[in-house]
Amino acid sequence: MLQKLLFLSDQGYRDFKAAVRANVLVNLSFMAPIIVMNLVIMEILKPFVGGAVDYARLWSYAGIGLVLVIAMYCANRYEYGKTYVAAYAAAAEKRIAVAEQLRRLPLSFFNQKDLTELTTNLMADCTNIEHTFSHLFPQLAGNIITIAGVTVLLCLYDWQMALAIFGTLPLSFLILFGSRSLQRRIGERHVAAKLKSAEQSQEYLEGIKVIKAFGLSGEKFTSLDRALRDFMKQSIRLEAIVGSFVVSAIVILRFGLTAAIFVGVHRLSGGRLDLVKFVVFLIVGSGIYTSLSTIMTMFGEIFYTLISLDRMKALQAQPLMEGDAGIALERFHIAFDRVSFGYNQDEVIRDASFTIPQGKVTALVGPSGSGKSTVARLVARFWDVSRGGARIGDRNIREIDPEHLLSYIAIVFQDVVLFNDTVYNNIRIGNPDAGEDRVIAAARMAQCDGFIRRMPQGYQTLIGENGCTLSGGERQRISIARALLKNAPIVLLDEATASLDPENEAEIQTAISNLIKGRTVVVIAHRLRTVAAADQIIVLDRGQVVEQGRHAELMERDGLYARLYRIQQESLGWAI
Numbered sequence: 001m002l003q004k005l006l007f008l009s010d011q012g013y014r015d016f017k018a019a020v021r022a023n024v025l026v027n028l029s030f031m032a033p034i035i036v037m038n039l040v041i042m043e044i045l046k047p048f049v050g051g052a053v054d055y056a057r058l059w060s061y062a063g064i065g066l067v068l069v070i071a072m073y074c075a076n077r078y079e080y081g082k083t084y085v086a087a088y089a090a091a092a093e094k095r096i097a098v099a100e101q102l103r104r105l106p107l108s109f110f111n112q113k114d115l116t117e118l119t120t121n122l123m124a125d126c127t128n129i130e131h132t133f134s135h136l137f138p139q140l141a142g143n144i145i146t147i148a149g150v151t152v153l154l155c156l157y158d159w160q161m162a163l164a165i166f167g168t169l170p171l172s173f174l175i176l177f178g179s180r181s182l183q184r185r186i187g188e189r190h191v192a193a194k195l196k197s198a199e200q201s202q203e204y205l206e207g208i209k210v211i212k213a214f215g216l217s218g219e220k221f222t223s224l225d226r227a228l229r230d231f232m233k234q235s236i237r238l239e240a241i242v243g244s245f246v247v248s249a250i251v252i253l254r255f256g257l258t259a260a261i262f263v264g265v266h267r268l269s270g271g272r273l274d275l276v277k278f279v280v281f282l283i284v285g286s287g288i289y290t291s292l293s294t295i296m297t298m299f300g301e302i303f304y305t306l307i308s309l310d311r312m313k314a315l316q317a318q319p320l321m322e323g324d325a326g327i328a329l330e331r332f333h334i335a336f337d338r339v340s341f342g343y344n345q346d347e348v349i350r351d352a353s354f355t356i357p358q359g360k361v362t363a364l365v366g367p368s369g370s371g372k373s374t375v376a377r378l379v380a381r382f383w384d385v386s387r388g389g390a391r392i393g394d395r396n397i398r399e400i401d402p403e404h405l406l407s408y409i410a411i412v413f414q415d416v417v418l419f420n421d422t423v424y425n426n427i428r429i430g431n432p433d434a435g436e437d438r439v440i441a442a443a444r445m446a447q448c449d450g451f452i453r454r455m456p457q458g459y460q461t462l463i464g465e466n467g468c469t470l471s472g473g474e475r476q477r478i479s480i481a482r483a484l485l486k487n488a489p490i491v492l493l494d495e496a497t498a499s500l501d502p503e504n505e506a507e508i509q510t511a512i513s514n515l516i517k518g519r520t521v522v523v524i525a526h527r528l529r530t531v532a533a534a535d536q537i538i539v540l541d542r543g544q545v546v547e548q549g550r551h552a553e554l555m556e557r558d559g560l561y562a563r564l565y566r567i568q569q570e571s572l573g574w575a576i
């Protein structure tokens, strides 16, 4: 129950309980010297109440003091291991769990979310939560347990003095908890401003080339400047308002000490309290106020963290795409039966029916925005169709676990994503189990081997963030090598729109020919002359299948395909 409430993993909850125990131990180890100090003070004050100082006893107190210092050191070491170390381990574990969750979410989720917000979820929210629950919360629980114990002892010792010391405590907590919803509202605004400034900074840095090229530095910088200033304003507000509630609660709490002095002096002068008891209350009381003040500051922090916790819970509650991971596909023709789909309310695929035969090349063509890429995304189950049925072999795509489905599909995207790693590892992403010989064979078939060997460290050369040190054609060929290495029965190929120089283009065509041999291929074709040889051409217009057939048939029909083909042929003759 508590584990669920605190949103902790099994290991995190075990660490949490150990951390609470460790904190109680540390607090007790800090309380013990106070007791010894009281004994010392009582001994030293003896001459004032008609007694004599027992020096042997004072020496034994000094010995006990030394033992306690060693015990405090050990208790602190134990606490360190249980809270700090456990907190970092749990934070790493939680981040991996979030990354795993993000991997399994449908792409529709990413359509609605900003990347900066997800990064914040992954990094900052996890840190906040783990810091609070593996670190702050145990300290808080440990402090509360210790204070409760000391309070009981003080009540037994002298309940009137104890009442005076803790008299203002309810009012302090009332201020702290009564202002909770206001604190939360301010915290939420602060989080929103933090996200906005992170988003603006990221956009500014990512778009720096365009900003420079178009002289947008003033305009773009203004929005970044505004976001950062707003963040500063919200941070000051948070500190000022939330801080003032916490400080007020602490000040009111400390009035208790004044009350205790008044009550103590009054009772002392009436002979109803002895001096030693009075001093004990003043010393223990100040110690307790320090712990209570820490608790109140911690509550302020915890209220703020609850915002991160809610964001994390919302992320974890996102429905995942379900499916059977045990389905073994044996046939690979693809069939769309009256499929409709929209990324939002507007349908971009409308009532589309067609069959893509196994082992053949099918080209999807149509004007820009007609839905070609969307069809490929539906085949790969990046999204689920809204109506109708999409099948591979004799299985509905919806029934198949998305990751399992992708093990049958190799995708070559137009916008190639490369990682800041070696060329070798970038190719091996296609099949992490493949050995060196297979990686090199795939690179050869994808016409990459030559340029890779000319690089300074060959296959072990680092290629920079998103392969920034490579040309467009080289990036394309690396992505083809990945797909070749995957050796999947279905290939989805999004043809590059950027025009390549003739040598690059010829090499890419050879790489593609190697990739598609004997497989079920769906090519999103932008240059129609490259699809003239396809086994089947499906022509889309505004999400509907308007024509279907081979090149010659479609040219004869003289419809949309023939028109698009002629326009492209004419544009080939254009010159600047």
Ligand SMILES: Nc1ncnc2c1ncn2[C@@H]1O[C@H](COP(=O)(O)OP(=O)(O)OP(=O)(O)O)[C@@H](O)[C@H]1O
Residues within 6 Å of the ligand: 111, 343, 344, 348, 366, 367, 368, 369, 370, 371, 372, 373, 374, 375
């Ligand atoms: N992630 C998305 N969220 C919302 N709408 C989208 C998204 N992706 C595409 N669309 C819209 O869906 C429609 C079809 O887009 P799609 O990318 O499938 O067309 P396309 O034929 O591949 O275009 P192009 O040839 O220009 O790449 C377009 O109107 C596009 O604006």
